[in-house]
Amino acid sequence: MAAKWAQKTVVIPAQRRGCHLITPKILREIESDLAGFKCGLAHFFLQHTSASLTINENYDSDVQADTETFLNRIVPEGHNAPWKHTMEGPDDMPAHIKSSMFGCALTIPITDGRLNMGTWQGIWLCEHRDHATPRKIVVTLNGVIKAAVTTSDLVKTIKAEAIFVSDVTGAAVNAPPLPKWQTLSGRPPLVIAHGGFSGLFPDSSQFAYQFALSTSLPDVALYCDLQFSSDGMGFCKSELTLDNSTIIKEVFPKMEKTYKVNGEDVRGWFSLDFTTDQLVQNVTLIQNIFSRPSTFDGSLGMYMVDDVVELRPPHIWLNVEYNSFFLEHKISTEDYLKALPKEFSFSFISSPEIGFLKSAGGLFKQSKTKLIFRFLDEKAVEPSTKKTYGELVKDLKSIKEFAIGILVPKTYIWPLNKDQYLAPSTSLVKDAHALGLEVYASGFANDAAISYNYSYDPSAEYLQFIENPDFSVDGLLTDFPPTASGAVACLAHSKGNPLPPPERPRPLIISHNGASGVFPGSTDLAYQQAMKDGADIIDCTVQMSKDGTAFCMPSADLGSCTTAGSAFISKGSTVHQIQNKSGIFSFDLSWSEIQTLKPDLVGPFAQLGLKRNPAAKNAGKFMTLPGFLDMAKASNVSGILIDIEHAAYLATRGLGMVDAVTGALTKAGYDKETKQRLLIQSDDSSVLSAFKKSFPASKRVLSIHTDISDVAKPSVDDIKGFADGVKIRRSSVAQITGSFTTHFTNVVDTLHAANLTVFIGVLKNEFMNLGFDYFADPMVEIATYSDAVMADGLVTEFPATAAAYFRSPCSDMSLNLSYSILPAQPGALVNIAVPGALPPAGAPAPLLEPADVLDPPLPPVLAVSTAAAPAPTGAADNTTSAASTNAGSSLLAAGIVALLSLSFLQ
Template structure:
């Protein structure tokens, strides 16, 4: 799959402009007969459903304040919805919708040949400014928007033209969608391009009977008071936008913190306040934990002021660890409290706010309670490893409290044969071994045929007596760019498999998922029988009957065959290793002979398109058929593994893990999800109103967006993949390892990741080949 070129995207959007009247008509038809102010115990000032304010449309996906951004917001959000335009004035004293005073990072134009330095709020600002260009120049077909957030996809850059407030205002006519105009740097625009230029422009716009904004927010008191009489006649709601408490409000020369101390005075010239979300829920900058919420919302409501919160974005980092990287949890902190709710939220991702307000906190401040059962399995990945150091008592306790059906132990083994629960055989990834100089110096090594030859401190080189002195640390699989909460590092002990099994047995009802890793490699090159160690641990824990809720997984077919013989009552899971999809072809599988589940890696279910494009898109490629193929063989499918961090999945999912989970369940129809964040998956399956098939969508008939793989791409024919040859002989776990078989030294060349699989796995690997075939 190849990414669309800018030219092809432009052609598509040019034709889609013809759909705007139809989109508005559909919005109007959906609105008929529906009450968007159903109170149902909402704690907003009016008792109405909180307003979703789309910040320049869906600006988390498209360049903000462009046609597709606004249209996408209308088509994927619930009501009530308002589309926000950030006002800038042009050289001829007309309005344009752009973010920020400086156009440098948001707009590209051949007319940009004049740079200037203006003093704004007492600070010199250098760049391109709207007041130096005419509206005709800024609306030129050659003047285009770019994504101003560098963490987001640039695929739509220089494709879409700019919007005016007048165009956006016309959208709300005959539609339940409203128009919100935001005015910043009012003192600057009052002088540029001419004296009283802002007041003149706003007076004309607000007085217009067809395009006046439903809401007008401004950061300065003076302009709100000036426009107040006109706004009162037109019905425009005036809102004071609050900056940081120590910032100075220019027209009164006082701080915003001082203004907030007299809410009743604000009520004399505004109907509400627009505040940074951290003024409601402060965050400790050191720990990134939430502090106690302030009384700002309640105090403002007592003064009859609405409260709108801003700065919501799914891809915001850092954010509070209390939310577990789940934006739904963050929104519910503002709209789902038993004693307060904000009256609206400004967000770059309005579809996610819609999910939180309409599907999780559907008309109730009691919080989302379980609404249904689900046959889909929630299986932890290293316990609740998104929040705690993996494979520890904290992580497993968190996974159980989060609703996991199964808690997992990825089994590694020590040099003296003790099976333990560790995320990886390399202790550098999730323990404090690097601070233990003796162990680090004595055991740091690399094996060319294992873990890509990476240097590490491996469990199979260290006896349990030494390894047990280590403590666990949290692993951040996406690298240092997004770190998980390390507040519990170096506090939790390493667990043996025996301790894990006893803990699971003490928590009645939770299942046990044992992931046996590197079995063939360990037996062949280190004389360590991890399969036998697991079997003995299960027998010792008396977990051998058909009533025990145990799943045993491995990427080695020989290991699964051995478990089938020794533990016939336990179901087995073949975990497909991720190999290059271009290196295999489709051949008949036989894995169903020794496994009833197959765990498929994310790369095979949700492949990304070719990264080689300029710029790379990181959008989904066309849908694969791997889950359907497994189901056709009567195999249940587990997806591994799901993470909440926005960098963990394609841009198609709008930095929203809920949309990805919805796709896995509703589109791909997986039977279970292995996840670092069990509570997020559980809440989706059991607490959101959209997933319950029998529930009528009320009050806005809102259903969750279904992401279609490949919708942003143009299909390109691909060459047939070559066959993969497997030549390694099988290994039997029933035959003792010869005493003369030495463990390899770090200089010995080991088999590759592919060849370490057994020959009895030839047909099994063929199944992996089947799953790895992206295009049928």
């Protein structure tokens, strides 16, 4: 009999804390492989250290509950527990201990194509964390195949199966070879963590360095800016003065001084005025960039070079920024380096001072340490040569004499023009590589202003430097090493990959007014961009003109998305059924008047300086609903979504929105069988009920505009009567406290249990739109909703970002990769914050009750001749849909929230 091997990674969705029977899930995943074995062994290996596998009772769930009780009693947690390793919360070390108790591997015999377990035995996954992520189990099957399976059948089976065995690069062995990197060495670019994960934690702090190691590529380099105490001990701190990034001025208010630094007077608190004991025992760190969390301020002490070495990172990059300054004050960097123990190994030492690098060359001549010349601003003067860095960059050959590479601001490579768009790249990287110099680029941060070309996707910026037709830099110095790691390990070389099929294994990508983050919403350009960028579903939010033309527009208030504010200011009015503020509404203008307007691209954070693609601010043409349908029919998108709101109110104005949409869809052929799916979305149950009758093949989606924490059972039953799915706000997915997520709600699970699809939106790329758990990275949010929450569709203003994630191998959690873009872990960051650092948690959002779901029947459409309809400011409130009862107050709150930079709550 022939032998056979098979291997597959099974992903178990995130579970609540406790023990869970996973036998059915495992069997579904491996049944096709398992069936071919006559006799053998099945090995199950859990790739995690805070969960475990065991075999136990498969019938009575009380056994699972009792086991969890037992574990919690013998492994205590909390402030009185003796554990030191609690960086990720009080359940951190207990989870590791419990994992070791039960173990992470099982072996089960295979007999005649089945797992040969006892009648009452089942495979348990025991989750030991309060806020878990999906868990990966590598299943390996080995044995002899059944006689009925021939050798040729086995060959066909092996070819058909996706058996992935990962190498250290994270690529599957049976995948096509990746293109060679255009780095000098041909290896992937190095990710360099600037002060650790300083985009999240105070720069150069314990947490910053530890999280950089745990969230980045395995070969990440930890970057330490060297500073000295008065007694010559080395600390890591990015700024020469300490007052912006520590509490030192509060502890030592009289120690402010002025020193000459590179010829200029600098006033502040300097490390050389304090002993090591003074700094270590009294000074704690704070976040010095105000858009970043202050939650960890004052809880972490200054970190010495010795502390970084003790972490045993793959690489330490020591930057000697102020050698001359400290030397003037009798502190020698060279003497410090000579006195270090031999085990203090630095992979890189950089400096902007040529004199220091030349002198250090002898010190490290016999070591593997690479000396790197760091360029500062082009107009700054290098102290040894008295030349500007702009002059020195033109003489790379001279730099080769004392350095093996250069570290340059990213604008040396890709400059920006005056409008903040990319200018042509310089030849710097190619020139340096031709001389054998490595090139490292600095200045990367997810929450910094970047070129409009990147549409606020930080990964796109990294890719510009490592994956373009002409060159790749050799490394990236960044405040957000997880994002750079994802760009290198996941997104590079994946642009040409086909999108996997929608739904599972991935959610639908649904545009929001087209690619409205790139072009004005609902214009021809926005829709064309969305289709180009990979949207599965393009959407039209239908509005009505005064003379009955149905067209696509983000809002009935044309003042918010067109130039109507200047052209038709006299038409302003207040319609409480639409919004609680004055607007210029489409139903007060004729279609010919609307066509005189221009689109207006206004981003949600424009007042805070985050404009969207200013070059296209007024670009594009408005689209009628029939025009939208014709465009969609001629495209390769898999479907369209028609969003209908305010139909009841418009009926009182003599405008039949449902009739207009029905007529346009019928004329376009959507009443017949089509390749494209038709989704009808509304916050009004009566609208959806109408389409259930007239377009039974359509999928109907109830839009919930308010925050909810769960859905009452009667509400679920009511929704199933007229809808196939629900679109919810992002803030209904996770509870937020102080800009951090604390836990996922039950909303998605409840709706999925009722076989309702769930769409989540609206996703935006701007970092101010993201909670801190998402690392200011829209990819992490996408991974969270896709792989942890298991959404069926993502509604986004930037379809390209979602498509880029799903094209990458990291979107497939079943692949055994060495690095992946992981979902956020709600509560993980909250758990390591000092008690009292966060504001009190707000009251949970209410349940979705039947009164929030069911609406009265649509009123008849008033004849145009009788359109002495209610005045805009006095229309009856009973025309407002149940699902949007609180829309007015939500809009007002949203405005306040945006100004407070907390729009991720929406």
